[in-house]
Amino acid sequence: MGKTPTNEDVRFWRDPDLPGVEVRRSTYHAEAFRTHVHEAFSIGFIEQGRTTFDLEGSAYTATVGRVVFIGPHMAHACNPDPDSNMAYTMFYIDPALLLAVARELFGSDARLPRFPEPVVDDPRLVERLRALQRAIADEADRLERESLLVQGLAEAITRHGEPGPAREVRSGGRDAVKAVRAYLTDHLAEKVSLDELARAAGMSRYHLLRVFQAATGLPPHAYQNQLRVDLGKRLLAQGMPVSQAALETGFTDQSHFTRVFRQYTGATPGQYRDSGRS
Numbered sequence: 001m002g003k004t005p006t007n008e009d010v011r012f013w014r015d016p017d018l019p020g021v022e023v024r025r026s027t028y029h030a031e032a033f034r035t036h037v038h039e040a041f042s043i044g045f046i047e048q049g050r051t052t053f054d055l056e057g058s059a060y061t062a063t064v065g066r067v068v069f070i071g072p073h074m075a076h077a078c079n080p081d082p083d084s085n086m087a088y089t090m091f092y093i094d095p096a097l098l099l100a101v102a103r104e105l106f107g108s109d110a111r112l113p114r115f116p117e118p119v120v121d122d123p124r125l126v127e128r129l130r131a132l133q134r135a136i137a138d139e140a141d142r143l144e145r146e147s148l149l150v151q152g153l154a155e156a157i158t159r160h161g162e163p164g165p166a167r168e169v170r171s172g173g174r175d176a177v178k179a180v181r182a183y184l185t186d187h188l189a190e191k192v193s194l195d196e197l198a199r200a201a202g203m204s205r206y207h208l209l210r211v212f213q214a215a216t217g218l219p220p221h222a223y224q225n226q227l228r229v230d231l232g233k234r235l236l237a238q239g240m241p242v243s244q245a246a247l248e249t250g251f252t253d254q255s256h257f258t259r260v261f262r263q264y265t266g267a268t269p270g271q272y273r274d275s276g277r278s
Contacts, residue, residue, distance in 0.1 A: 021092070022126070036226060039095075056217055060118050065121070102157055175216070
């Protein structure tokens with residue numbers, strides 16, 4: 001289970017000229033995250049230290065200068081190795097944006113790429129991503145920021161990506177998982193029961209739990225928390241007070257919201273909201 005981060009060194013950037021992109025720079029000395037997923041592609045690099053992280057049941061090690069690729073809805077937890085002071089920069093990229101760049105490269109029939117190697121050694125890509133982060137942080141000219149983004153994504157795709165098949169789900173499970181995801185999204189602020197989800201999926205509770213976790217990497221309750229945190233991030237980015245965001249996302253109170261938000265993002269809601277202010 002994720003613990004309280006041991007320092008306050010975390011910063012987010014959300015650039016209005018680059019919709020579909022969020023950037024974070026963080027430093028952690030100890031475990032800060034529980035297993036979680038993102039709707040976005042996570043593409044970043046290690047600036048300091050070392051992490052050995054679990055990605056859908058396999059362990060990967062990333063050290064200084066390595067690039068990390070994590071696809072949407074892939075369960076993971078990237079925490080520093082023991083006695084390691086880990087710093088990293090991560091870009092969260094909307095899949096639609098990555099697909100648009102892939103189609104610019106390979107034509108309108110190109111599929112959403114995947115990255116078969118979660119950790120790669122690519123110093124040129126690290127420098128491109130570092131330059132993009134600095135340009136966003138320094139509010140450089142829009143053309144520069146857009147150019148660095150497209151160049152960085154194109155280099156990532158051409159050097160490390162390949163067309164990605166849909167996630168394997170047992171026969172009869174794909175529609176059930178889709179139905180449960182939709183139900184959780186539509187009832188985000190409600191106390192949803194497992195019986196309700198089983199009815200939505202047309203499965204027994206046990207079968208649903210097995211199929212859903214096999215497809216998403218998370219049990220339904222953790223996926224619900226992920227959806228709530230994602231909504232909370234959007235509301236906080238719009239300037240909503242933390243207490244109100246807690247209510248809007250279905251948490252019992254602000255402290256519960258703060259605890260779960262920190263477990264899934266490594267930052268408090270206040271840190272996330274304030275990082276978007278100039």
